[in-house]
Amino acid sequence: MMSLVAAIFAAWLMSAASITEAAVPEGNDEGWYWISSDDKYSKYYLPKETKATKSAKVADKDVATVIHAWTKTAYSYGGAQETIENYGLTAVISNPGNLAYSLALLEVHPQNRTIEYVQEIFYNASGKVLWSKEYTTRTVKEINSQSFDEDFYTAIVDQIFRHGETDRRKAQDRWIDLWTLTNASGTESCIADTTTMRLKGDNLIYWEWIEKKDTAGNVRSIQFLKKAVNVEMNTERTITGKLWTPQAGWADAEADRVYSAVPSIPERQAGLNRLKAYVSGYQYWLHRYSLDPSKKDVAKDTQMKVSAQGETVVPKKLRFESTPAPIAGRVTNVAEVKPEQI
Structure with a gap:
């Protein structure tokens, strides 16, 4: 009996490990889909590896509650330097020019607009691993306009639901x-x-x-x-x-x-x-x-309505020329930070 329990436990360990080890995609996989770029970072995700891993039954329909997805970040020298400093890896990667890209396995919770980093791997241009980490204590990051991961989040959630998160982010x-x-x-x-x-x-x-x-x-x-x-x-x-x-x-x-x-x-x-x-x-x-x-039967809206007071929403995109630097750029995912819930 004990040997059976041990065998089951070993099989479970192998299955869990396969999520973070055997399933790591190749950095040069042709399936990477470009999301965005700036002078520091270029971001991609892998649609074929974006999957709902948990769902809830709502009115006879499965609604995804947990999504797993792989992302890729390519670095300029400045982006690599910022990342290495923020992650405290200067002793491991002394030359920012050696950090070419990283892969990350994300766990997404769409109902709360949060993500968790499950695993990260940093590579040089030849595909050699420079640093890697599987997070036993995960950061829970709520996605908003100041999040480094916002464009990852919207692309991943759109892959599953197709409700226009990316369009709304850019609108x-x-x-x-x-x-x-x-x-x-x-x-x-x-x-x-x-x-x-x-x-x-x-x-x-x-x-x-x-x-x-x-x-x-x-x-x-x-x-x-x-x-x-x-x-x-x-x-x-x-x-x-x-x-x-x-x-x-x-x-x-x-x-x-x-x-x-x-x-x-x-x-x-x-x-x-x-x-x-x-x-x-x-x-x-x-x-x-x-x-x-x-x-479940809420219809998709086609036009703005007005309240009983006759107030109409007038949209406006954020444009503050004097706004200071963002709250956070590329930050470490090591510390556990759980957003407050109502």
Whole structure:
């Protein structure tokens, strides 16, 4: 009996190992699909190895809840240098010119917009392994506009669902104006990222960008916040986020433990009405990948609707010329960071 148990356990170990070892694709595989490039990084994914590994039955339909996919990142000298420094690998890869590309196995959770790195392998131009790691303690990374992995995420999820994540990420109307306050000291403006929006019950979950400027147009502070707004109760709370000031740079923003009423000033109420209009007009988008059986027949929206207050959403793409550097570039996946959930 014990020998049978041992044999089963050994078979399980071999199966688990095959995910991260035997299944590693070739860096020169012709199936790599280009996603994006800049002066530091070129990103690819492998459609034929992008698969739903877990699903939930929702109204007699399988909805993917876990996706595994392989990605490839090719490096310029600057991208390699940044990556080596951020990963703390200068003793292992002393010359950034030796790092040509890396492969990574990602685990994607579409309902929460999160990814986990399962394995990473760094190579030189000849395909020799320079460094590799299988993550026993994984980083849980929530995807938003500041994520290095955002274009990986949208391509992978589109491969499974084909609901237009990549199109929404690139869309001119990705960001919508919520409110602007003006006083003697300057202006404060808030915009919301529709790419991150989803409904959980009556709670609209999304990321917003609040920028405060003085009268000369200089940015004095930025808040990048994950918000939950209860569109029925007219309440809100900050789940997590970051705060930037010229003096301190980026720091963690304070989260709210409980919901509070949206301020009654006209500008904030106008912002709330815009969010309600978006909820009214884009039910299909807000319930994509939902595991709620009652939402299985939500029709795809074809045009913007208006709320009872007559408020129409006016889309606007983020364009802040004075915005400081991104919160994070190519960062290590070693430390475990779990995003807060409502």
